[in-house]
Amino acid sequence: MADWLTADEQRAWRRTAAVFTLLPAALDAQLQRDAGLTQFSYLVLAMLSETPGRTMPMSELASMVSSSLSRLSHVVSRLEKQGWVARGPCADNGRVTMARLTDAGWDKVVATAPGHAAEVRRLVIDAVGPDHIADLDEIAGAILRRVDPGGRMRANPLSQGC
């Protein structure tokens, strides 16, 4: 095929695209092997574990993990069957349902986090090296601004009430 990108651009994109297939697979493999979790389901547990009260409305959780509500609902159903998350209504507002990390879920996160963090460090942080973490952050931020102009992906929860 003809080049719609310059040679340099194409080379960088090819490599980047390869990373986009191989890195998630590698991280998923580690989590699956050691914890029986998907990267995504781990992220859900981790987000809940960091919020005060370990409780959050489904829709807020969905925006924090950048997923559709539908996907989150399916995943939380599975996590609920495992006993790691519990769902309940919200007193202040009849149409939100709250997801809460159970004690067993907390234990699961505590047991899983070190191994996962180590893998992230090994494959990403140490790979790019301390001098280039800032570059990575900047590049990721630049792409995010294009991909997610609405600027969801807030860093810290802002739930109140309930």
Add this chain to the structure above:
Amino acid sequence: MADWLTADEQRAWRRTAAVFTLLPAALDAQLQRDAGLTQFSYLVLAMLSETPGRTMPMSELASMVSSSLSRLSHVVSRLEKQGWVARGPCADNGRVTMARLTDAGWDKVVATAPGHAAEVRRLVIDAVGPDHIADLDEIAGAILRRVDPGGRMRANPLSQGC
């Protein structure tokens, strides 16, 4: 949860992880909408389109698109049903099967490539800016070396015979 990464590292990784969920989704959305293709199936067609003779052994194709042979086999089955790829035996070697891009498949790539390349440019290349393409390339390369130590992901095909 406690931090297993420093604050800077964690911030960079969070953003990077967000890109890893949103960018593939955005690219898939464009391809699905405009061409009814997955990013992955497009990549398969594109790789075939660039190889001399538009023909390649399945296993070589698999390594070029960083996938398992199983995944590729399923995808090529679907592409074959659409009439974009044809499979056939290899004269020189009874256990390889060759995948060939049909004329219809070539037309499909030609019709699809510009829109896809434009989206890659818009969301990635232009986002990081010309001054940082080299950084992106370097970072992707560094991560690839960890994730794929075997060093597959060759840039150009090396098929001969058949």
Add this chain to the structure above:
DNA sequence: CGTGCACAGTTGAAGCATCAAGTGTAGCGT
């Protein structure tokens, strides 16, 4: 009030990915 509409969430079906198991061919040693 009550009608309409938007929001929050769930559910079922369909598609794609992954895993384990299977087929058939090459090449090697004896």
Add this chain to the structure above:
DNA sequence: ACGCTACACTTGATGCTTCAACTGTGCACG
């Protein structure tokens, strides 16, 4: 020539993701 292992796939089942359709709640407007 025989079996043996390794390779190059293919296939079927299972699980996760996506999509469209549905339920039920809050809110605004007449």
